[in-house]
Amino acid sequence: TFRWDIFALAGDPANPAHGSTIVGDKYGSPDGIYVAPSGRLWIQTDVSGSAINPENRVGAYDGFGNNQMLCADPTTRETRRFLQGPNVCEITGVFVTPDERTMFVGIQHPGEAPTGVNDPANPKRYSSWPDGAAGGRPRSSTIVITKDDGGPIGS
Numbered sequence: 001t002f003r004w005d006i007f008a009l010a011g012d013p014a015n016p017a018h019g020s021t022i023v024g025d026k027y028g029s030p031d032g033i034y035v036a037p038s039g040r041l042w043i044q045t046d047v048s049g050s051a052i053n054p055e056n057r058v059g060a061y062d063g064f065g066n067n068q069m070l071c072a073d074p075t076t077r078e079t080r081r082f083l084q085g086p087n088v089c090e091i092t093g094v095f096v097t098p099d100e101r102t103m104f105v106g107i108q109h110p111g112e113a114p115t116g117v118n119d120p121a122n123p124k125r126y127s128s129w130p131d132g133a134a135g136g137r138p139r140s141s142t143i144v145i146t147k148d149d150g151g152p153i154g155s
Contacts, residue, residue: 086129111138
């Protein structure tokens with residue numbers, strides 16, 4: 001036989017219209033999942049650029065912020081926001097070293113225009129990731145995360 005259960009229905013648990021079953025921080029459009037060796041569940045979101053664009057973020061995604069990565073406890077189902085990405089990006093792909101002291105996370109297409117067609121004359125209209133205002137156009141990146149105390153990520 002086959003048995004399955006829903007871990008969480010995305011949305012804002014404070015808004016009954018969403019029907020969310022999240023225990024903890026709200027999120028929408030979960031798109032990636034990774035189970036670390038410790039059992040921690042890492043969830044990445046990918047809300048479309050047209051819905052998450054800071055210039056017109058309204059409706060179902062109003063108040064959610066940018067795409068994010070969350071850490072969930074599979075036993076209690078408690079979910080907490082771990083990081084939030086730059087404007088109009090997707091958080092995608094995550095991996096930890098076997099000791100979970102180093103984490104790699106993908107930041108994909110930051111600053112993408114809501115229409116999908118960027119203006120070459122103004123490439124930083126929606127984001128200046130990763131270089132800031134003085135840098136060039138936004139670029140996808142892989143970030144590396146460690147803890148100051150050297151402990152496991154998410155602990």
